[in-house]
Amino acid sequence: MRLRCPSFFISFCFLGFLLFQAAVAGPTRSGNVSPIATRGRALAAKAPAAPDAPVNLTSLMARKGCATFANLLSSTADAAQTFAGSVDGGLTAFCPLDQAMKPFLPTFKNLTPDAKLSLLLYHAVPVYYSVATLRTGNGVVNTLATDGTARNYNLTVQNEGQQVTLKTRFTVATITATLIDKDPLAVYAIDEVLRPAEIFKPTEAPAPAPAPEAPKKKKKTPRTAKSKKALPPAGPQEQPADQTAADQSAAARNGLSVVVNMAVTAAALLMAA
Numbered sequence: 001m002r003l004r005c006p007s008f009f010i011s012f013c014f015l016g017f018l019l020f021q022a023a024v025a026g027p028t029r030s031g032n033v034s035p036i037a038t039r040g041r042a043l044a045a046k047a048p049a050a051p052d053a054p055v056n057l058t059s060l061m062a063r064k065g066c067a068t069f070a071n072l073l074s075s076t077a078d079a080a081q082t083f084a085g086s087v088d089g090g091l092t093a094f095c096p097l098d099q100a101m102k103p104f105l106p107t108f109k110n111l112t113p114d115a116k117l118s119l120l121l122y123h124a125v126p127v128y129y130s131v132a133t134l135r136t137g138n139g140v141v142n143t144l145a146t147d148g149t150a151r152n153y154n155l156t157v158q159n160e161g162q163q164v165t166l167k168t169r170f171t172v173a174t175i176t177a178t179l180i181d182k183d184p185l186a187v188y189a190i191d192e193v194l195r196p197a198e199i200f201k202p203t204e205a206p207a208p209a210p211a212p213e214a215p216k217k218k219k220k221t222p223r224t225a226k227s228k229k230a231l232p233p234a235g236p237q238e239q240p241a242d243q244t245a246a247d248q249s250a251a252a253r254n255g256l257s258v259v260v261n262m263a264v265t266a267a268a269l270l271m272a273a
């Protein structure tokens with residue numbers, strides 16, 4: 001083979017030639033690699049490396065004490081599919097244990113189809129929250145039932161020591177077990193059915209008296225799909241305004257420290273030179 005090289009590229013060509021030779025000669029030189037062994041290795045490499053099969057959410061829940069909830073998910077149009085379809089983007093689901101779900105069934109049966117679906121979707125958050133994150137973060141989170149309208153369907157996550165509770169206006173549920181906690185999916189068992197304010201009337205629990213000064217309207221940001229995404233991936237959010245301010249000042253501080261670090265590095269380099 002004839003290689004034509006401009007003189008100033010000769011060293012590159014030479015390097016290329018060496019690499020070429022090494023590639024050709026390599027397997028031969030190592031000698032002890034028989035063709036059979038090579039073929040065996042190629043086959044081994046082709047065999048699927050035990051891929052993570054997608055978790056079957058309903059059967060996982062059913063096996064771990066949430067069979068009633070799992071059955072409702074499977075038998076309610078769009079519910080199980082919505083849960084399963086949300087896993088890839090990150091999902092934290094809370095399944096009420098059978099002893100909590102069973103007494104709730106008569107109430108559930110009386111809901112409209114739309115409310116049934118919303119109630120089930122209310123039991124999952126479209127963000128992956130590990131146990132550790134839930135134990136360190138307090139705040140309001142949106143759920144799969146949250147849509148772009150005034151239907152907030154949000155939950156308040158609160159922790160006390162190792163215990164994590166989920167609060168709605170009517171319910172305080174405690175996480176009793178972890179069924180799975182593996183990014184992007186977490187499923188926890190809870191000891192109460194989560195009852196959203198959007199479905200249940202405040203007759204079940206005394207609601208705070210409505211504030212008399214109704215005209216005092218806060219400018220509300222519309223709850224859109226975007227606001228769902230705006231939830232911090234790292235954890236539930238507490239006091240969004242303060243958090244933003246804190247983030248901004250932290251960013252400013254970080255910016256400053258980058259400049260200082262660059263200056264220090266430059267000075268060190270100059271001194272070393």
Ligand SMILES: *[C@@H]1O[C@H](CO)[C@@H](O)[C@H](O)[C@H]1NC(C)=O
Pocket residue numbers: 056057058059084
């Ligand atoms: C999950 O498992 C149940 C039974 O164990 C089955 O009926 C259902 O089709 C499965 N779902 C998926 C999405 O594979």
Ligand SMILES: *[C@@H]1O[C@H](CO)[C@@H](O)[C@H](O)[C@H]1NC(C)=O
Pocket residue numbers: 140152153154197198
């Ligand atoms: C949560 O939902 C309630 C209505 O159920 C609403 O009043 C409240 O503003 C929502 N909170 C957040 C942070 O979106």
